[in-house]
Amino acid sequence: MxxxxxxxxxxxxxxxxxxxxxxxxxxxxxxxxxxxxxxxxxxxxxxxxxxxxxxxxxxxxxxxxxxxxxxxxxxxxxxxxxxxxxxxxxxxxxxxxxxxxxxxxxxxxxxxxxxxxxxxxxxxxxxxxxxxxxxxxxxxxxxxxxxxxxxxxxxxxxxxxxxxxxxxxxxxxxxxxxxxxxxxxxxxxxxxxxxxxxxxxxxxxxxxxxxxxxxxxxxxxxxxxxxxxxxxxxxxxxxxxxxxxxxxxxxxxxxxxxxxxxxxxxxxxxLKTKTTQTNIKYITSLIERPIYHKWATANLSNMRKHIILTRLIKKSILKSIFQKMTNLLRKISNYLQRNKYKKVLGRCDNNVNISRQAIIHNPQCIYIDKNVGIGDGVYLGPVIEYADIPYNPKIIIGEGTWIGNHCSLAAINKIKIGKNVLFAGYVHITDHSHGYEDIDRHIALQPLTSKGPIIIEDDCWLGFSCEILSGVHIGKHSIIAARAVVTKDVPPYSIVAGNPAHIIKQYNFKSQQWERYNK
Known part of the structure; x- marks a missing residue:
């Protein structure tokens, strides 16, 4: 060395x-x-x-x-x-x-x-x-x-x-x-x-x-x-x-x-660290799985079996077996997580993958279609009561949608997301804000206000850290640029950027091209 x-x-x-x-x-x-x-x-x-x-x-x-x-x-x-x-x-x-x-x-x-x-x-x-x-x-x-x-x-x-x-x-x-x-x-x-x-x-x-x-x-x-x-x-x-x-x-x-x-x-x-990077990745991935870690630490006998398993992985004997085991554990984990949420969510269809780090409040107000993925740190927060005022919110997530890590969706009215919508990380969507008009009351004690539901149609792409505010309707196959703040409706097949967001491109079906928006 x-x-x-x-x-x-x-x-x-x-x-x-x-x-x-x-x-x-x-x-x-x-x-x-x-x-x-x-x-x-x-x-x-x-x-x-x-x-x-x-x-x-x-x-x-x-x-x-x-x-x-x-x-x-x-x-x-x-x-x-x-x-x-x-x-x-x-x-x-x-x-x-x-x-x-x-x-x-x-x-x-x-x-x-x-x-x-x-x-x-x-x-x-x-x-x-x-x-x-x-x-x-x-x-x-x-x-x-x-x-x-x-x-x-x-x-x-x-x-x-x-x-x-x-x-x-x-x-x-x-x-x-x-x-x-x-x-x-x-x-x-x-x-x-x-x-x-x-x-x-x-x-x-x-x-x-x-x-x-x-x-x-x-x-x-x-x-x-x-x-x-x-x-x-x-x-x-x-x-x-x-x-x-x-x-x-x-x-x-x-x-x-x-x-x-x-x-x-x-x-x-x-020398060992350099030559066994892939094996180390397999081992740490295995250890980080809660089900496996709980089994391996249950007693000394299991711990010794784990040591034998890691040695075999290091010798590359069990790579393919490990990959199959990892996939199986992932499926089991997803199955248990899905069953957990099926019992409490308003609806939860098949093949829904919700991260264990996701934070979900009032799950009875959330409706999730099949093949949806929800990443780490995602916050889903329907508000059913605030300042002694009851609400009847809904968050609806359409088939095939992926919600990236650390996104936040909060509703007192309705947030409806279409099919195959792609969220980058840290997207913030809220259909309400705090009242502030009464200067003699703390803002935190004033009623929430909403301009109406938020609707995001199919096949949209929401860029990193963008914000969608109340009453907004985003048309099909539209793209929201990173950090854009959307305060008004977006037509279908449009690209918007900026704060407040404005249209920079639209798709022209005659020329079949995305063209700069000059209006």
């Missing part, structure tokens, strides 16, 4: 503070660096992590002194530190030293630099994060309730250590590092953020110093822990030399080959 950022040096060492070395997950070098930098006038802020009993997860916390460092070992929980730093930027005092995942290094560095905050960034070798739901599933497999947990650690307190859980009843549960059921949960990828599937970073080469476990035969009997670390920048080299001279860490030189052996799976990550 070719690295664009070549480290200035490879080292293996540990903290000379035995307590830090024992309590940290991998030799305590990272903790020593943070302690040292917080003792300098240039660095006044860092981030530590504490276990929050209420939410049963680790949460980040700004600290301003080395005395506030909570040594808790590695944290196998996905935490959005870019968002946390952004939200707390005004609370950073002086420079900042931070440890983050490889994929967060560049974003955090840019954020701090933009705000003129001096920074020193530590990172680590990452084999993929796990969402907090993965940890909760781990508790479930062990038969532990979240409410019974007062603290936990994924690593730390010796090396390589393992998961430690402290319960309210005084008991402590311990499982060696990377043993069941955590091993299966991690291997399954069922709780892995999607970005991790496509990640090519073996470690954070853009960080000042990056750290890793030295998984080598030489250290198999190690009990306190060692850190394999890479010095990537001149700033990192200066800090490394300072800690060595002050005897805060002890180390000896290493090399790329040792690092590559110790972190072989991560070193191969970029």
């Amino acid at each position: 070719i690295n664009t950022n070549t480290p200035m040096g490879y080292h293996i060492g540990c903290a000379t503070n035995t307590n830090d070395r024992f309590r940290a997950s991998s030799g305590g070098v990272g903790t020593s660096i943070i302690r040292y930098l917080l003792s300098l006038p240039d660095y006044g802020t860092s981030i530590t992590f504490t276990f929050d009993v209420t939410s049963c997860m680790y949460v980040p916390k700004l600290i301003y002194s080395e005395d506030d460092i909570n040594i808790c070992g590695s944290i196998y929980q996905d935490i959005d530190l870019i968002k946390f730093v952004k939200e707390n930027i005004q609370h950073i005092q002086g420079g900042m030293v931070i440890t983050c995942a490889p994929c967060q290094v560049v974003g955090i560095r840019q954020l701090l630099n933009r705000n003129n905050i001096k920074n020193f960034i530590l990172s680590f070798c990452c084999s993929g994060q796990t969402t907090i739901e993965g940890t909760w599933q781990y508790y479930h497999f062990l038969g532990i309730k979240k409410d019974d947990i007062i603290n936990m650690q994924y690593r730390g307190n010796g090396w390589p250590s393992g998961i430690q859980i402290w319960l309210k009843n005084g008991n402590k549960i311990y499982h060696d590092n990377y043993t069941e059921p955590w091993r299966t949960i991690h291997l399954s990828g069922l709780y892995r953020p999607k970005r991790c599937y496509y990640c090519k970073y073996d470690t954070g080469r853009n960080a000042d110093i990056t750290m890793a476990d030295p998984w080598l035969d030489k250290y198999k009997n190690e009990k306190l822990g060692k850190t394999l670390f890479l010095v990537n920048t001149e700033k990192g080299q200066c800090i490394f030399e300072a800690l060595s001279q002050l005897n805060l860490i002890e180390s000896h030189p290493s090399d790329y080959n040792t690092y590559a052996i110790a972190q072989r799976p991560n070193i191969q990550k970029e």
Whole structure:
């Protein structure tokens, strides 16, 4: 693998503070660096992590002194530190030293630099994060309730250590590092953020110093822990030399080959990601299906079957079977969704595909013909009562119509859409507006007003983010340009654009061509 950022040096060492070395997950070098930098006038802020009993997860916390460092070992929980730093930027005092995942290094560095905050960034070798739901599933497999947990650690307190859980009843549960059921949960990828599937970073080469476990035969009997670390920048080299001279860490030189052996799976990550893009797409698509995910996470047995299935997909043995399975799951999902809406909609014909992310209010007022598709985030909102005034609205969607993502249809009167109408995304259609005439009443409390129903005839095309207002009748095979605001009727076979929309072209049946409209 070719690295664009070549480290200035490879080292293996540990903290000379035995307590830090024992309590940290991998030799305590990272903790020593943070302690040292917080003792300098240039660095006044860092981030530590504490276990929050209420939410049963680790949460980040700004600290301003080395005395506030909570040594808790590695944290196998996905935490959005870019968002946390952004939200707390005004609370950073002086420079900042931070440890983050490889994929967060560049974003955090840019954020701090933009705000003129001096920074020193530590990172680590990452084999993929796990969402907090993965940890909760781990508790479930062990038969532990979240409410019974007062603290936990994924690593730390010796090396390589393992998961430690402290319960309210005084008991402590311990499982060696990377043993069941955590091993299966991690291997399954069922709780892995999607970005991790496509990640090519073996470690954070853009960080000042990056750290890793030295998984080598030489250290198999190690009990306190060692850190394999890479010095990537001149700033990192200066800090490394300072800690060595002050005897805060002890180390000896290493090399790329040792690092590559110790972190072989991560070193191969970029090559594997490049060559298995299609397979990764199949796997993530499968995992994202609610029915499949529910089955795969039901128990350890199913999770192991899922792992076997993903391995076969990676070997391209099951591509065609997977495609058929995906199509089948899609059909089942659509069937269940369609049956759900058939029971509540005013009408729902066959082969109607409604996204699970669609928002539908008062479904009894909505009538959908066959072969209709409704995309993600679509809002269908007939209003049956407002300001104590009842309405009898209808939204009618004709056969073969597709309503694109995030469109909005709201009615107190009627919106009637013909056959084979095509909606781009973010189209807004409403047959009413708020009354505003009484200046002594809040607009929100005034009655809704309507100029009449909206009718869109067959074969029309509504462009991205256009708006259709009340009382408008759009004729057959007409096109509404992107962002147009239609306030009056549109003749058949016309193209309109602008705000307010006006005709720019019409179809001439004599010449059989679309011609510029000059009237």
